[in-house]
Amino acid sequence: xxxxxxxxxxxxxxxRGRGRPSGSNSFEHVQIKHLLNFLSEExxxxxxxxxxxxxxxxxxxxxxxxxxxxxxxxxxxxxEKVQFAMNTFEE
Amino acid sequence: xxxxxxxxxxxxxxxxxxSDAYKKTSVVPFLLLNGAKGLGKTEFLKQFSKTLTNEDxxxxxxxxxxxxxxxxxxxxxxxxxxxxxxxxxxxxxxxEAHALPKDLVMAFLSxxxxxxxxxxxxxxxxxxFQFDFTKISMIFATTELDKLFPPLKDRLTILDxxxxxxxxISQIVKGRLKGVEFEEGVLxxxxxxxxxxxxxxxxxxxxxxxxxxxxxxxxFFKEEWxxxxxxxxxxPLGLTNTEIQVLEILAERGPSTLQTIAAVTGMSRTxxxxxxxxxxLQRGLMKINxxxxxxxxxxxxxxxxxxxxx
Numbered sequence: 598x599x600x601x602x603x604x605x606x607x608x609x610x611x612x613r614g615r616g617r618p619s620g621s622n623s624f625e626h627v628q629i630k631h632l633l634n635f636l637s638e639e640x641x642x643x644x645x646x647x648x649x650x651x652x653x654x655x656x657x658x659x660x661x662x663x664x665x666x667x668x669x670x671x672x673x674x675x676x677e678k679v680q681f682a683m684n685t686f687e688e
Numbered sequence: 689x690x691x692x693x694x695x696x697x698x699x700x701x702x703x704x705x706x707s708d709a710y711k712k713t714s715v716v717p718f719l720l721l722n723g724a725k726g727l728g729k730t731e732f733l734k735q736f737s738k739t740l741t742n743e744d745x746x747x748x749x750x751x752x753x754x755x756x757x758x759x760x761x762x763x764x765x766x767x768x769x770x771x772x773x774x775x776x777x778x779x780x781x782x783x784e785a786h787a788l789p790k791d792l793v794m795a796f797l798s799x800x801x802x803x804x805x806x807x808x809x810x811x812x813x814x815x816x817f818q819f820d821f822t823k824i825s826m827i828f829a830t831t832e833l834d835k836l837f838p839p840l841k842d843r844l845t846i847l848d849x850x851x852x853x854x855x856x857i858s859q860i861v862k863g864r865l866k867g868v869e870f871e872e873g874v875l876x877x878x879x880x881x882x883x884x885x886x887x888x889x890x891x892x893x894x895x896x897x898x899x900x901x902x903x904x905x906x907x908f909f910k911e912e913w914x915x916x917x918x919x920x921x922x923x924p925l926g927l928t929n930t931e932i933q934v935l936e937i938l939a940e941r942g943p944s945t946l947q948t949i950a951a952v953t954g955m956s957r958t959x960x961x962x963x964x965x966x967x968x969l970q971r972g973l974m975k976i977n978x979x980x981x982x983x984x985x986x987x988x989x990x991x992x993x994x995x996x997x998x
Contacts, residue, residue, distance in 0.1 A: 680753070682751075685747075685749045686749065
């Protein structure tokens with residue numbers, strides 16, 4: 598019984614340390630004039646899709662997923678060559 | 689026709705017969721050259737192919753194929769038949785034919801079924817291939833006849849190559865070293881170390897040539913031969929270290945099982961049988977009577993190796 602409680606408590610302790618705590622995020626607010634000191638007008642900067650949707654009202658359509666087949670076997674087969682030597686007997 | 693080649697008189701007669709027949713019929717039977725490595729199968733075939741003249745009077749070219757690199761029908765028809773063979777007059781030589789893939793063996797079973805006419809059509813996928821055997825000769829060679837698919841073997845005319853005799857090997861060595869003078873008996877001693885193998889004889893001649901060049905001499909006497917043997921570690925009868933090791937085990941332990949020899953040498957049973965026992969048995973250096981035993985000749989050879997130190 599005591600063991601079970603101890604185990605459950607340990608799990609709870611572990612769970613508390615997992616994942617992103619509520620309310621925290623990876624972004625910071627920066628004024629654009631400060632950013633322009635580092636970037637040219639042509640610079641491409643990543644912005645979140647949520648920010649685009651909520652701030653600009655722009656929704657980007659999802660790109661279809663490209664499935665690349667692991668086709669190494671057929672590549673190996675394609676590379677296989679028959680070894681041969683031609684004897685023409687021409688002096 | 690085979691003046692430049694030494695030995696294999698039976699093969700020479702057979703190939704001369706087929707060459708003469710070709711002049712009348714324009715067809716060569718499906719030949720299978722059988723024999724160990726280094727017996728001259730390819731060399732004899734090259735000479736033979738030169739005697740087959742095409743419509744333009746030129747010798748028929750010979751395409752030498754390594755059968756083990758053909759993995760399937762597709763590789764043969766797409767890489768070989770369509771670009772090189774089709775509409776040409778050519779000899780196809782399938783070396784190590786026992787390694788041909790199964791589907792191509794099946795195709796050849798059908799293609800070589802030409803009892804009535806020298807023409808055969810073969811359908812593969814959407815293609816139909818024409819085999820005109822007045823223009824295409826198909827010749828096979830193998831070192832492992834037992835591994836060839838029996839029905840295909842039955843379709844082929846088998847020519848058996850034999851090990852070379854000591855005097856033939858001597859001629860091969862001498863023929864390669866025209867400017868070198870040998871002491872009486874030396875050529876025979878050299879020949880005894882080549883295991884009846886023409887390729888080994890050519891290799892040995894090359895070694896003697898190198899020795900003579902480095903010593904700036906055209907004389908090759910017993911003393912020179914002894915020195916060369918010491919340098920290169922050439923054993924009596926051309927024995928290998930593995931064969932010597934097997935003889936030593938039998939001499940030290942007395943009659944032994946194959947399992948014991950395998951355990952002592954660390955080799956597999958098959959490898960011992962194939963790589964050591966075969967030649968030792970051929971030369972009467974060991975015998976098998978339930979267990980393996982060294983023979984009197986084997987003991988003498990082992991004494992010679994110990995005495996000379998090589």
